[in-house]
Amino acid sequence: MKFSPLIERLIESLRCLPGVGPKTAQRMAFQILERNRENGLHLANTLREAIQTIRHCDKCRTFCETTLCALCSSTHRDSALLCIVESPMDMSVVEQMGTYRGLYFVLMGHLSPLDGIGPEDIGLHELDQRLSQNIIQEVILATNSTVEGEATAHYISNLVRKRAIKVSRIAHGVPLGGELEYIDTHTLVRAFAARSEL
Numbered sequence: 798m799k800f801s802p803l804i805e806r807l808i809e810s811l812r813c814l815p816g817v818g819p820k821t822a823q824r825m826a827f828q829i830l831e832r833n834r835e836n837g838l839h840l841a842n843t844l845r846e847a848i849q850t851i852r853h854c855d856k857c858r859t860f861c862e863t864t865l866c867a868l869c870s871s872t873h874r875d876s877a878l879l880c881i882v883e884s885p886m887d888m889s890v891v892e893q894m895g896t897y898r899g900l901y902f903v904l905m906g907h908l909s910p911l912d913g914i915g916p917e918d919i920g921l922h923e924l925d926q927r928l929s930q931n932i933i934q935e936v937i938l939a940t941n942s943t944v945e946g947e948a949t950a951h952y953i954s955n956l957v958r959k960r961a962i963k964v965s966r967i968a969h970g971v972p973l974g975g976e977l978e979y980i981d982t983h984t985l986v987r988a989f990a991a992r993s994e995l
């Protein structure tokens with residue numbers, strides 16, 4: 798059954814969210830309209846503001862609403878140490894360990910030639926520029942241990958070695974094919990401690 802054009806549009810719009818199929822989108826739409834109009838409006842306003850305001854940090858590429866994110870602007874971090882992750886979520890997972898004191902570079906994805914995602918798309922040009930500034934002394938590759946994550950780590954390790962900078966890869970305890978965001982903190986702490994130089 799078709800609903801009114803505006804309801805159909807609302808349902809269709811909600812389907813852009815990950816994991817939301819037609820049925821869930823319908824339930825969400827009716828829940829908002831029936832019981833949650835105020836929160837729905839709040840969601841709409843926040844979404845608009847976030848989309849218009851949030852950008853990428855000039856230095857690490859994570860999401861933030863300022864030129865530099867809080868981490869990159871901090872004076873309490875070790876700027877000689879750079880951890881490379883695939884996503885802002887992975888960055889937050891590494892931060893949750895509470896032991897890493899260096900800075901980050903967020904790829905916002907991984908190399909995936911089949912999907913047309915090459916080195917430029919994951920910011921490797923910016924990364925190389927950052928490496929050329931002679932500040933970073935060690936790079937820790939914390940990409941996922943999926944096929945794409947491994948291939949990306951391999952590609953970046955060559956880039957880093959060309960600059961004669963130490964590069965290591967987190968390994969132990971991270972299951973093959975595992976994504977960082979699903980790994981518990983203790984396992985990740987061990988994986989960091991046991992990183993091996995490439």
Ligand code: ZN
Binds near residue numbers: 854855865868870
């Ligand atoms: Zn930053």
